Amino acid sequence: MRSYLVTRIWQSAVTLVGVSILVFVILRVVPGDPAKMLLPEGAPQSAVDELNRHLGLREPLWVQYGIFLRSVVRGDFGQSFQYRSPALRVVVERVPATIQLALTAMALTVLVGVSIGIVAAVRQGSAYDYAGTVLAVLGQSLPNFWLGIMLMLLFGVTLRWLPTSGFHGWQSLVLPSVTLAAFPTALVARLTRSSLLEILGQEYIRTGRAKGLGEPRVVLRHALKNATIPLLTVLGLQIGTLLGGAVITESIFAWPGMGKLVVDAIFFRDFPVVQTILILSATIFVVINLFVDLLYTVIDPRIRYG
Amino acid sequence: MSRLLRQPMIVAGGVLLVAVIVASAAAPWLVAADPIKPVFGQRLQPPRGLGGAAGHPLGTDNLGRDILARLLYGGRISLVLAASAVALAAGAGVVIGLAAGLVGGRLDALVMRLADVQLAFPVIMLAIAIVAVVGTSPAALVSVLALSGWVLYARTVRAAVLTIRRLDYVEAARTLGAGDLRVVAVHILPNTLAPILVLGSSQFATMVLLESGLSFLGLGLQPPQPSWGLMLAEGRDYLSNAWWLATVPGIAISLVVLGANLLGDGLRDLLDPRLRQ
Numbered sequence: 001m002r003s004y005l006v007t008r009i010w011q012s013a014v015t016l017v018g019v020s021i022l023v024f025v026i027l028r029v030v031p032g033d034p035a036k037m038l039l040p041e042g043a044p045q046s047a048v049d050e051l052n053r054h055l056g057l058r059e060p061l062w063v064q065y066g067i068f069l070r071s072v073v074r075g076d077f078g079q080s081f082q083y084r085s086p087a088l089r090v091v092v093e094r095v096p097a098t099i100q101l102a103l104t105a106m107a108l109t110v111l112v113g114v115s116i117g118i119v120a121a122v123r124q125g126s127a128y129d130y131a132g133t134v135l136a137v138l139g140q141s142l143p144n145f146w147l148g149i150m151l152m153l154l155f156g157v158t159l160r161w162l163p164t165s166g167f168h169g170w171q172s173l174v175l176p177s178v179t180l181a182a183f184p185t186a187l188v189a190r191l192t193r194s195s196l197l198e199i200l201g202q203e204y205i206r207t208g209r210a211k212g213l214g215e216p217r218v219v220l221r222h223a224l225k226n227a228t229i230p231l232l233t234v235l236g237l238q239i240g241t242l243l244g245g246a247v248i249t250e251s252i253f254a255w256p257g258m259g260k261l262v263v264d265a266i267f268f269r270d271f272p273v274v275q276t277i278l279i280l281s282a283t284i285f286v287v288i289n290l291f292v293d294l295l296y297t298v299i300d301p302r303i304r305y306g
Numbered sequence: 307m308s309r310l311l312r313q314p315m316i317v318a319g320g321v322l323l324v325a326v327i328v329a330s331a332a333a334p335w336l337v338a339a340d341p342i343k344p345v346f347g348q349r350l351q352p353p354r355g356l357g358g359a360a361g362h363p364l365g366t367d368n369l370g371r372d373i374l375a376r377l378l379y380g381g382r383i384s385l386v387l388a389a390s391a392v393a394l395a396a397g398a399g400v401v402i403g404l405a406a407g408l409v410g411g412r413l414d415a416l417v418m419r420l421a422d423v424q425l426a427f428p429v430i431m432l433a434i435a436i437v438a439v440v441g442t443s444p445a446a447l448v449s450v451l452a453l454s455g456w457v458l459y460a461r462t463v464r465a466a467v468l469t470i471r472r473l474d475y476v477e478a479a480r481t482l483g484a485g486d487l488r489v490v491a492v493h494i495l496p497n498t499l500a501p502i503l504v505l506g507s508s509q510f511a512t513m514v515l516l517e518s519g520l521s522f523l524g525l526g527l528q529p530p531q532p533s534w535g536l537m538l539a540e541g542r543d544y545l546s547n548a549w550w551l552a553t554v555p556g557i558a559i560s561l562v563v564l565g566a567n568l569l570g571d572g573l574r575d576l577l578d579p580r581l582r583q
Contacts (some may be wrong), residue, residue, distance in 0.1 A: 009423065011419075014419055015419065015422045015423055015426055015427075016418055016423075018420065018422065018426075019421035019423055019426055019427070019570055022423055022427075023435075023508070026435055026436055026439060027435070027439065030436075030439050031441065037417075085491070087558060105506070111398075122362075137564065137567065137568070138564075138565055141511070141560050141563040141564040141567055142556075142560050142563075142565075143515050143519065143556065143559050143560065143563065144519075144554030145518075145519055145522045145535075145538065146552075146555075146559060146560065149538065149542055149545070149552050149556070150552075150553070152545065153432050153552070153553075157546050157549075158547050185483065216546075237425075240426075240428045240429075241428070241430070243428045244428025244429055244430040244431060245428075245430075247428065247430050247431060247434065247523070248519055248522070248523065251523060262431060262434060263434070263525075264521055265527065266434055266438045267524070269438070271438075273495075274434075274435055274438065275435075276429060277431070278427065278432070278435055280428050280429060281431055281576060282426040284425050285426050285427075285428070
């Protein structure tokens with residue numbers, strides 16, 4: 001248990017260092033002259049010199065990386081030129097909106113995806129199974145930016161049931177979260193179905209039925225419990241899909257979160273904000289997946305002692 | 307081959323993909339209209355059947371350009387970009403995976419950590435950042451897409467190398483004097499071909515989605531190029547009076563992605579012995 005924990009925490013730490021190196025390379029090494037990029041256009045030469053000194057841009061690369069890493073750890077990501085305040089503060093202000101959207105989408109994914117998967121597995125070969133499969137294939141094939149626009153066209157423009165943009169009450173959450181949830185829901189439905197089918201064919205399930213357990217109890221208590229590990233793994237990895245999908249979904253629905261911020265920041269060439277969002281989202285992903293791996297040990301004792 | 311044709315998913319996916327590829331490749335022979343030059347006298351005409359003229363079967367866009375022409379020419383660009391990205395990602399991933407599996411040790415550890423780092427970024431955010439720095443040329447776009455895709459192949463090939471190199475027949479080949487290169491070329495690579503094929507066709511779907519997603523956000527192909535993602539973005543402003551502008555390119559993207567997904571799933575069922583009945 002101890003060694004598994006230590007290994008996973010160590011790996012996550014190494015991954016985060018790798019994340020910082022990658023961001024450093026993309027935003028500081030590739031562009032050639034980062035000072036031009038990190039300052040607003042038309043900045044005076046004195047500002048360029050000052051930034052060069054501050055970031056150590058005349059120093060060897062590894063010294064520059066050291067300076068970069070130290071300021072990142074202290075939470076100093078530079079000044080946003082678009083908002084004229086610290087980049088970290090600009091980003092953190094947008095985090096709650098993205099979390100609200102991502103959590104709603106995640107809840108939809110689990111509820112709808114797992115339910116479809118269970119029904120499809122229990123009634124394998126039935127019309128429900130067939131409909132579930134078609135829905136899942138569609139969910140994985142419709143581009144989320146198109147799905148978003150079509151939902152907007154139907155429920156916003158034509159039927160006028162729901163608002164199509166902005167951030168006013170729960171009604172504005174409906175279309176963006178459905179758009180964001182479509183792809184992971186399809187994935188979870190298929191995965192639930194296939195893991196359940198595999199488990200339902202096992203001996204202990206037959207034993208359970210033989211000793212007279214009702215079908216709901218067999219499926220929900222005995223089979224579903226054993227399908228949780230692959231499900232959790234996939235859900236953990238879907239955090240990336242949700243954060244990435246938020247970029248497009250938030251842009252379509254003008255949702256004031258991190259995803260819309262990063263696209264706007266690119267067009268304003270606001271690189272301090274871009275680098276903050278890159279590092280923050282990668283960190284969220286790594287930490288959540290570490291947490292998922294630690295959850296395994298709670299759910300499955302074999303991992304704890306293995 | 308006959309076994310291939312008995313798989314409904316492979317047939318359906320293959321037919322869909324081939325139809326779109328052939329139609330895009332034959333664009334200059336199928337439509338006479340210019341996909342780029344604006345015709346201001348013919349703006350926002352509805353598709354035929356909804357009151358539009360026979361000359362423009364899918365209507366015209368906000369600059370009076372024939373939508374069918376833009377769709378077919380756009381397909382050429384999107385499909386070529388996605389295919390190049392898959393080829394580049396698969397090539398790089400296979401080489402990296404082979405090297406990691408065969409050399410082992412530090413190189414292996416380094417590659418696996420790199421893969422973790424890569425997976426920690428939502429692909430689209432990484433792509434956005436890189437495109438923002440290096441620009442939106444098609445070459446940059448292909449590199450970004452490939453960069454997001456190599457990990458899958460590297461992991462698959464590495465795992466295959468680690469399993470296969472310990473099998474008796476590989477040991478036997480070594481005993482008979484086969485060198486590393488021969489073992490890889492004759493014994494290991496052919497055995498990884500099936501999973502690579504499956505990954506490649508599913509990834510083609512992902513690449514089409516990513517490319518059109520980036521173009522939709524304005525970070526991929528640039529106007530006036532006919533790109534499916536770009537057409538969707540342009541159509542978004544005309545939802546209330548010309549809904550077909552955004553609807554048509556989305557259907558095209560969905561069909562290609564659906565085709566590639568079906569093909570990938572079908573191939574997986576066919577090639578994975580564990581799933582075979």
